[in-house]
Amino acid sequence: MTRWENYLLTTKKILDQYNGSLPLHHFLKTFFKANPQMGSRDRKQISQLVYNYFRLGHWNNATMQRDDRILIALFLCEIAPNPLLEFFRPAWNAQTALSLKDKLQFLELPAVDDVFPFAKELSDGIDAAAYSASFLQQPHLYIRARYNKQQDIIQLLEKAGISYALPGGTAIALPNGTKVDAIITDKSWYEIQDLSSQETGQLLQPAAKSYWWDCCAASGGKSILLKDIQPNIELLVSDVRTSILENLQRRFKEAGIKNYHAKVLDLTDEQVDAILPRNQFDNILLDAPCSGSGTWGRTPENLYYFETTKIEHYQSLQKRIASNVVKCLKPGGALVYITCSVFRKENEEVVAYIEKELGLQLQQGGVIKGYDRSADTMFAARFVKV
Numbered sequence: 379m380t381r382w383e384n385y386l387l388t389t390k391k392i393l394d395q396y397n398g399s400l401p402l403h404h405f406l407k408t409f410f411k412a413n414p415q416m417g418s419r420d421r422k423q424i425s426q427l428v429y430n431y432f433r434l435g436h437w438n439n440a441t442m443q444r445d446d447r448i449l450i451a452l453f454l455c456e457i458a459p460n461p462l463l464e465f466f467r468p469a470w471n472a473q474t475a476l477s478l479k480d481k482l483q484f485l486e487l488p489a490v491d492d493v494f495p496f497a498k499e500l501s502d503g504i505d506a507a508a509y510s511a512s513f514l515q516q517p518h519l520y521i522r523a524r525y526n527k528q529q530d531i532i533q534l535l536e537k538a539g540i541s542y543a544l545p546g547g548t549a550i551a552l553p554n555g556t557k558v559d560a561i562i563t564d565k566s567w568y569e570i571q572d573l574s575s576q577e578t579g580q581l582l583q584p585a586a587k588s589y590w591w592d593c594c595a596a597s598g599g600k601s602i603l604l605k606d607i608q609p610n611i612e613l614l615v616s617d618v619r620t621s622i623l624e625n626l627q628r629r630f631k632e633a634g635i636k637n638y639h640a641k642v643l644d645l646t647d648e649q650v651d652a653i654l655p656r657n658q659f660d661n662i663l664l665d666a667p668c669s670g671s672g673t674w675g676r677t678p679e680n681l682y683y684f685e686t687t688k689i690e691h692y693q694s695l696q697k698r699i700a701s702n703v704v705k706c707l708k709p710g711g712a713l714v715y716i717t718c719s720v721f722r723k724e725n726e727e728v729v730a731y732i733e734k735e736l737g738l739q740l741q742q743g744g745v746i747k748g749y750d751r752s753a754d755t756m757f758a759a760r761f762v763k764v
């Protein structure tokens with residue numbers, strides 16, 4: 379059997395075994411660990427076939443054999459010729475540089491408008507067809523340059539022969555999979571952060587000496603952004619997961635951030651204001667737990683396995699957390715609500731709840747589109763407590 383036939387067979391084996399209960403990258407890690415005969419090149423190429431397969435979601439599923447679908451996915455998602463495609467479909471391999479539209483025409487296949495199967499759930503202003511088509515492209519890896527190091531970083535990238543783009547601000551777009559830490563060895567020069575996530579910073583507007591609570595901090599991406607915009611703030615970070623706050627502490631150390639407090643807190647607890655020793659903040663950043671549907675370009679298995687019933691679950695969690703934390707916001711203070719979701723129920727409907735039920739005033743915000751620039755799509759809204 380040739381290497382390419384073996385890759386195709388292994389891809390089918392993975393697709394047979396995977397059921398969506400774990401994130402795909404965890405499943406693949408375990409699968410390759412159990413099959414150590416595969417080298418890193420084999421793992422990379424098989425992973426590419428599996429990921430591309432899921433990029434098609436349920437699109438045109440009924441009419442395609444699995445082998446065909448794997449090869450069609452490879453052809454539609456990749457822009458450079460590929461030895462595996464050359465082996466199985468040399469005529470297609472000669473056409474990999476065509477646009478998506480021309481590739482579909484070449485194969486006499488219908489448009490990919492329904493790759494994303496939840497179009498009727500989308501937030502205002504998201505173009506469902508463009509969003510669907512965006513899944514066939516791998517998103518970029520974005521970094522945010524810190525301490526005016528953008529020029530120094532660019533020099534290192536050029537020296538290493540890495541292509542890059544400058545989409546604005548201090549963001550740098552890199553090809554997905556770039557080994558950034560091997561190129562930029564001083565970790566304090568940059569943060570890995572998606573472009574749309576970087577742009578949520580425009581809503582933070584931190585005043586010097588103000589007291590902030592990043593109440594769903596995870597490993598602290600938004601908090602580092604906040605501190606980079608205004609280092610002179612007081613900051614409490616919290617999350618329900620102890621392990622993620624340990625990651626945050628490591629990441630803050632690498633980023634040179636020292637002055638902050640960290641606390642493990644479950645924000646579904648109605649008494650959360652009573653647990654905090656100082657429970658009145660000038661500003662609260664609520665980067666809420668959500669479906670993550672705006673980031674599925676990086677986890678396309680969700681196109682296949684996500685169940686819409688989960689949206690309601692996230693909405694009720696978001697409302698519950700918002701109503702508990704707003705009690706800790708000083709009058710005149712701002713709440714910044716963020717999701718990486720494209721669903722109206724997690725975005726506009728939660729905004730309406732915060733306005734109507736919690737009495738805050740919406741100042742600015744909305745969807746931050748990423749699908750037209752190989753980035754995540756997010757939602758951010760800034761409120762003031764009157």
Ligand SMILES: C[S@@+](CC[C@H](N)C(=O)[O-])C[C@H]1O[C@@H](n2cnc3c(N)ncnc32)[C@H](O)[C@@H]1O
Pocket residue numbers: 593594595596597598599600601616617618619622643644645646665666667668
């Ligand atoms: C979208 S992530 C935050 C991302 C982070 N702000 C960043 O920029 O990297 C949401 C976080 O909410 C946390 N979370 C989920 N349920 C929670 C709860 N009941 N109380 C507190 N935090 C919770 C999760 O552990 C997760 O880390």
